[in-house]
Amino acid sequence: MTARARAVVTALGMAWRAGRGLTIAFAVLSTLMAVLPVTIAWCTKLVLDEIAAGRPGVGVTAGLGAVLAGCGVLTALGPQIVQYVRDESGRRIGLAAQDRLFRATERFVGLARFEDPAFHDRIRMAQQHGGATPGMVVSAALGTARTAMTGAGFLVSLVTISPWMAALVLGAAVPSLAAELWLSRRRAAMLWGIGPVERRELFFGELLVNVRAAKELRLFGTGAHLRGLMNAYRRAANAERSRTDRRELGVQAVTGTTAALAAGGGLLWVLVSAANGTGAIGDVALFVAAVAGVQAAVSGLVVELVTVHQQVLLFGHYLAVLHAEPDLPVPARPRRTGPLRRGIELKDVWFRYSPGHPWALRGLTLTIPYGTAVALVGRNGAGKSTVVKLLCRMYDPERGSILWDGIDLREVDPAELRARIGAVFQDYMEYDMTAAENIGLGDLAALDDRGRIEAAARRAGVHGVVSRLPRGYDTMLSRVFGGLVDPAEDGPTDVGVHLSGGQWQRVALARAYLRGERDLLILDEPSSGLDAEAEHEIHQGLREHRRGRTSLLISHRLGAVRDADHIVVLDGGQVAEQGTHTELLARGGIYARLFALQAEGYRQREDHTAAAPHDRLSGAR
């Protein structure tokens, strides 16, 4: 089976699974609608012939009239019913297709795919066409059958009047079909080609109304500039679409004129025949209906086939996502990690984000022994957060290995590994959801367990803040969405709230705490947004939380890591020095220098209370 045939079969299968009854109803209704026009044309011819022959029997005429009236009712109602069935079926297929698409993206257990622009283009096309294609293929398949039946009925009618005329009308349609299929391929290629441009346009459109961007846009006065960029991308996409439309218009003008000339010539011939008495008057009516019917059927067929053709080409993006290889190899029989007993080792780890990027880690070797608190410090870009991502197996090292109690992380199931880790990432998420959900997402088993959620919030020092929100833990932490309102319930919609940076950080910390006693706790800058008092409080809490447990702490504030069991200083993706706080100070290296700088900053602050201190390794963040 060719790839396209497979795509059609997949699309039809999706439609069938999404709603068998609806698909059958659609098929029955389509068949009924197919025979209506031919029935009407023949009844009209027979009535006219009866009248023209001067023998209008009341019974026959009334009978034909009744059939015509019935057909009229069905013609009036049919399209609406077909439309409803098609839409209902489309909704169900759309839901199933969307679910399947996003389930497929969950197979990408790492991050690399999400950093690939081509993948985002493909996902967008898949989202646009994955849900629509199965419904359209069914609709087009039935539409093709319906149109073919109607067309065949009229063609037979036309053959009874003139086989030559039938051949001419049909012949005029063949180039049209070939041309439309060619145009369809060009259109699909054009849509894929402008994908990146349209994605940028979307990006700027979203940015212009993004609540987080609004401050800077207004302060820097960049709104008009960004709007200009958005419009430029839209113009570029429009230009491509216009070019395609013009090409289609030109081709369709030629094929349409050919068909119209064939029909016009035929009409002239049948009129002359009726006038000189070689043809019946009813033939004129039947001819007009048949030519119109055959041509409508042919152009309908062309539209349906082209729709299927184009949709199947675009559906390829949906299938490509569905069948894409996992980004990280997960062994068929992964090794079980088990609870951490000895520790985690990074052995000569080399890593870069892609072959086009510089090395982020260059032969990094370090150990996080079980039951100890290890701190990672270093300048911006030294590779600290990269280590965190590799420990969670968001990527695999290009060379070297990371061992969990001696087991290479490449041999384990990432889901099992991650279930053993609690983490607060540097770029933690702020979900536009309720406070309870924002914390509960740390452990889905506790999502509805208010007791556990509150305990985690208390530990992160955010319980008081959340309790005082308008709806406590059920308050939306968003100014973009209000709460979802039960349609049966009257009353104002919920007002979302906006937390401060430090409060959000505590919520992220609560999310990590909710995971409870995991084997490894990773905290990447857990207190960067907190005030001095809150930071002290949080670090006190963290010290208790990590006592006797394995943890990795990253911070630019050296005061926060000084009591770690072991401090590793990274520089340029390598270990520059390591030891305890006292050992590193005695060594007089990078750490000692940076610590002195920060301490100096605090001393200056004491001396000149208004001075801006260097309280971080770098002021760039």
Ligand SMILES: Nc1ncnc2c1ncn2[C@@H]1O[C@H](COP(=O)(O)OP(=O)(O)OP(=O)(O)O)[C@@H](O)[C@H]1O
């Ligand atoms: N997703 C990514 N794609 C490409 N390069 C990246 C990506 N993330 C980080 N890098 C690069 O990898 C290097 C190490 O970055 P990393 O975030 O690990 O540094 P860091 O020590 O955590 O820095 P900071 O103190 O600023 O948080 C940097 O040069 C950075 O530009």
